[in-house]
Amino acid sequence: MHGLMMDTQLSISSILRHAEKVHKHCEIVSRKPEGGIFRYTYADAGRRARQAANVLAQ
Numbered sequence: 001m002h003g004l005m006m007d008t009q010l011s012i013s014s015i016l017r018h019a020e021k022v023h024k025h026c027e028i029v030s031r032k033p034e035g036g037i038f039r040y041t042y043a044d045a046g047r048r049a050r051q052a053a054n055v056l057a058q
Contacts, residue, residue, distance in 0.1 A: 013049075020046035 008014060019026075024043035031037055040048075 016042075016046050016049060 019042040024041060026042055027039050028042065028045060029037060029039050
């Protein structure tokens with residue numbers, strides 16, 4: 001099935017980069033166990049993931 005293969009590797013980091021670029025203002029909404037709601041954007045998620053990766057790399 002020629003033509004159905006992706007040119008780039010599909011990884012969590014590439015998916016997050018795409019979401020940051022295309023959907024940066026869209027919110028990710030989750031509910032905390034205590035009942036509160038936590039909201040942040042895909043741009044925020046990407047920034048937080050990079051910060052965590054930098055800390056883990058040190």
